[in-house]
Amino acid sequence: MKDNTGSLYIIEAILAIIVLLIAILVVNTVISVPSPDYSYEAHDLASAQDIMSSLSGKIDFDDQTFLGQISTILKEKKNSKKSIREVSEICQNKLDDFKLTNYKFCENNKLKGKVLAYRGNDNNAKEVSVATREYGDYSYTLYVW
Secondary structure: OHHHHHHHHHHHHHHHHHHHHHHHHHHHHHHHOOOHHHOOOHHHHOHHHHHHHHHHOOOOOOOOOHHHHHHHHHHHOOOOHHHHHHHHHHHHHHHHHOOOOOEEEEEOOOOOOEEEEEEOOOOOOOOOEEEEEEEOOEEEEEEEO
C-alpha cells in the first residue's frame, strides 16, 4: 500500500513540474514577441549617432578628433566670422565624405545654433536622426534625414 501512495506523489510532482515549465514557456514567449507598435527601421535612425561617434573618435592616441580640430580653430580665432567660414568649409567637406544626402550640422552653445554645414531639404523630412556631442565649451548637433 505504501508503494501506491508514493507513486501518486511522484506522478503529482512530475505533473506540477510540467505545468510550471509550460507557464515559464508561455511567459518567455509573450516577452520575446515584438510589439508592432514599437517596431521601426533602426538602420536609418542610428546613422547620426554612428557619424558623430566617428567625428568624436580618435584613430591613435596622438590624433585629435574632428570635433577637437574644429573647436580649436574656433577657440583660437575667438569665433570670428573668418573662423566660422573656415570651420564650415571643413565640416561640409567632412560630411560630404560620408556620402550623406540630407544633413544639418550646427554648434549650439558658443555660436548660438549657427549652422556649420547643411545639405538637402528638411521640409519633407519624415524621420530625423539626431546626435549631439560636446567638446570643451562647444556643443555640436548633427541632424540626418
